[in-house]
Amino acid sequence: MKNKKNATGVMLVLCALLIVSFKNIGNNTVPPAKDTATNGGLFLPGKFKAVVVVDSLEGRARHIAVNTNGDIYVKLRFPDSIGGNVALRDTNGDGRADIIKKFANYEDKGPYGTGMRVHKGYLYFSSEANVYRTKLNPQTLVPDAPLELILHDATAPHEHDAKPLAFDNAGHMYVAFGAPSNACQEQNRVPGSKGIKGCPLLQQYGGIWQFDEAKPNQVQTDGIRYATGMRSVVAMDWNTADNCLYVVAHGRDDLRLQFPKIFSAWQSAVLPAEEFIKVKKGTDVGWPYYYYDPIKKKKLLNPEYGGDGIKAGNGAKYTQPIMAFPAHWAPNDLFFYTGDQFPARYKNGAFIAFHGSTNRSPYPQAGFFVCFVPFKNGKPFGQWEVFADGFTRKNTVVSVSDAAYRPMGLAMGPDGSLYISETEEGKIWKISYTGNKAGFGKAELAKMELRKKLPGFRLPDVLKSDLQTGMLKGGAKIYNTYCANCHQKNGRGDGNMIPPLSGSEWVTGGKFMEKDLAIRVLLNGLDGPIKVKNRPYNSAMPKHNFLSDADIASVLTYIRNNFGNNSSLVTAAEVKKVRAELGK
Structure with missing residues (x-):
């Protein structure tokens, strides 16, 4: 009888766990709509x-x-x-x-x-x-x-x-x-x-x-x-x-x-x-x-x-x-x-x-x-x-x-x-x-x-619609010229094909390849499936080896110190060293 009671207790616990695990399943258990705007906005x-x-x-x-x-x-x-x-x-x-x-x-x-x-x-x-x-x-x-x-x-x-x-x-x-x-x-x-x-x-x-x-x-x-x-x-x-x-x-x-x-x-x-x-x-x-x-x-x-x-x-x-x-x-x-x-x-x-x-x-x-x-x-x-x-x-x-x-x-x-x-x-x-x-x-x-x-539909004006007008020089300008087109102005990517730069291990690197990894990616490009912050992405990034050592250093320094990142600067000498190793 005692074993039977124990078994019954275990079954009740299991049932309770199943109910909790499927809390979104069943009548009246899904939370009410958060978006109460007319027509859902x-x-x-x-x-x-x-x-x-x-x-x-x-x-x-x-x-x-x-x-x-x-x-x-x-x-x-x-x-x-x-x-x-x-x-x-x-x-x-x-x-x-x-x-x-x-x-x-x-x-x-x-x-x-x-x-x-x-x-x-x-x-x-x-x-x-x-x-x-x-x-x-x-x-x-x-x-x-x-x-x-x-x-x-x-x-x-x-x-x-x-x-x-x-x-x-x-x-x-x-x-x-x-x-x-x-x-x-x-x-x-x-x-x-x-x-x-x-x-x-x-x-x-x-x-x-x-x-x-x-x-x-x-x-x-x-x-x-x-x-x-x-x-x-x-x-x-x-x-x-x-x-x-x-x-x-x-x-x-x-x-x-x-x-x-x-x-x-x-x-x-x-x-x-x-x-x-x-x-x-x-x-x-x-x-x-x-x-x-x-x-x-x-x-x-x-x-x-x-x-x-x-x-x-x-x-x-x-x-x-x-x-x-x-x-x-x-x-x-x-x-x-x-x-x-x-x-x-x-x-x-x-x-x-x-x-x-x-x-x-x-x-x-x-x-x-x-x-x-x-x-x-x-x-x-x-x-x-x-x-x-x-x-x-x-x-x-x-x-x-x-x-x-x-x-x-x-x-x-x-x-x-x-x-x-x-x-x-x-x-x-x-x-x-x-x-x-x-x-x-x-x-x-x-x-x-x-x-x-509205701006999301009309043909943009060549000058008036240019959001880059008056931007800072240096790394910010290089970023918005060559990188923002894919990674976006805020560095978050598109959430689908293009990975974010914010908090990315590809940007800040690991303990022993902190800067080299980012430099190598810019010089070599990147093609095929990768993971960023444990999320899968699959696109192609072109080589940017046409940029000078100083420009690559400038844009990487900008990326590594913006979008929530806080990493050390990259120098032209460091880029030159990696470029020589890669033969780029």
């Missing part, structure tokens, strides 16, 4: 209303999907040992999640894998290296079926390795393979490096591959290279209205950093376009040889292949965008609206989530909103519109980390409402229309059109 047209589904998710959020019963599935930005995804359920119909559960602990849990779609009763999602699927069971919320490996990429991880997903109506899955390069240079991101003729990267990267949506354990060679010439694609969707694939592709970066004698800081901030593309089998968009100039409205030859910002070369022969958006806005999701809840003009139109720029310095960062593009007869009808804005909580964003929220994922609920996820806190909004659909029109749209006059 968003600006929306007319009678559109927003509810905050969840204020924040541990691990934050990338793409999302919604099942036919309203359950929400979220791809985490920073997965952990419990899982890389989160399932959310609203049990009382108020639009807010009151059950939250992590699931799917898979091996390769990098921060860039992002695809998340519900298709034919399955939840498909991607990591940097793999595409998985699992059968959904509306009764259990968290899928209880086995996790199937549908596609494995043996070359992952690398730059631009997002793996977005789309599905047609004929049993095919489409996966984008981003290119680990800026413009297929002989030396990636090395200033002045020439592009490789007949770019070999296009055999495996820089395009979209078509696969069987149900066949397990596929590799890239099992698929068909469906389209090419796209350096990086994260926003992708199948449009059922015209039965065709569409993407919004990221343009290349660093025109000024790579070719300062050809391009100004202003040109680098406003070029090239983010391209909205209708993709058919055999489509070639022209990367790495060409980029699209949104001001001149034509494709121009990349400087790596002899371009000078004027030469058009054979750009006209490549697929042209159906619409061009300003540079570096980072289009990270695309969704064609098929619901009936919104006014009729939104039917079959395209919503695009712009994550916002990181590299328009010394000009304000831009984007950070959800756009709508009306479609008619399978083509854009009119100009793009601001649909949801206010994510940054400020009109001028100097460094990307100044933005409170950055839109990422889009999905539609069974009632036709639109869900938006963001990456910085893991916040999710549900947007519904509450007015008279027949009365929605020009007046409501005109108010949103006024937002295009």
Whole structure:
């Protein structure tokens, strides 16, 4: 009897521990929304209303999907040992999640894998290296079926390795393979490096591959290279209205950093376009040889292949965008609206989530909103519109980390409402229309059109918008010329691809390589996955060995004594010594 009582006591303790460990799971246990602002702080047209589904998710959020019963599935930005995804359920119909559960602990849990779609009763999602699927069971919320490996990429991880997903109506899955390069240079991101003729990267990267949506354990060679010439694609969707694939592709970066004698800081901030593309089998968009100039409205030859910002070369022969958006806005999701809840003009139109720029310095960062593009007869009808804005909580964003929220994922609920996820806190909004659909029109749209006059939308003035005007000389000037474009003016990076400098062991170094490590990074550059303060990052930093010993010493001294750092100065003699050892 005594043993039985002890066993009962142990079970009660275990149950109590389980309840505590799942304190965010269950009715009435999720804390009330912190954001009590109207529409969760968003600006929306007319009678559109927003509810905050969840204020924040541990691990934050990338793409999302919604099942036919309203359950929400979220791809985490920073997965952990419990899982890389989160399932959310609203049990009382108020639009807010009151059950939250992590699931799917898979091996390769990098921060860039992002695809998340519900298709034919399955939840498909991607990591940097793999595409998985699992059968959904509306009764259990968290899928209880086995996790199937549908596609494995043996070359992952690398730059631009997002793996977005789309599905047609004929049993095919489409996966984008981003290119680990800026413009297929002989030396990636090395200033002045020439592009490789007949770019070999296009055999495996820089395009979209078509696969069987149900066949397990596929590799890239099992698929068909469906389209090419796209350096990086994260926003992708199948449009059922015209039965065709569409993407919004990221343009290349660093025109000024790579070719300062050809391009100004202003040109680098406003070029090239983010391209909205209708993709058919055999489509070639022209990367790495060409980029699209949104001001001149034509494709121009990349400087790596002899371009000078004027030469058009054979750009006209490549697929042209159906619409061009300003540079570096980072289009990270695309969704064609098929619901009936919104006014009729939104039917079959395209919503695009712009994550916002990181590299328009010394000009304000831009984007950070959800756009709508009306479609008619399978083509854009009119100009793009601001649909949801206010994510940054400020009109001028100097460094990307100044933005409170950055839109990422889009999905539609069974009632036709639109869900938006963001990456910085893991916040999710549900947007519904509450007015008279027949009365929605020009007046409501005109108010949103006024937002295009804000710094985050308008074309920056060459002189008046330059945030570097009047800056200090020395290390601060060098930093803002060569470093702030990626690491940001405040040294915090973008929280995703570009690591922070604040408190970074790569900046302050260890006990025996305090200065040498930072000097070596500037002279050698850095390419591939690294960890900073135990967070993974995967990008490419170009060599800065073109700077003089004095300039490198000056900028490193500035970095090591700003952004919360407090380290010893670096001298030109120390840089000279390391340069000699490296032969740089």
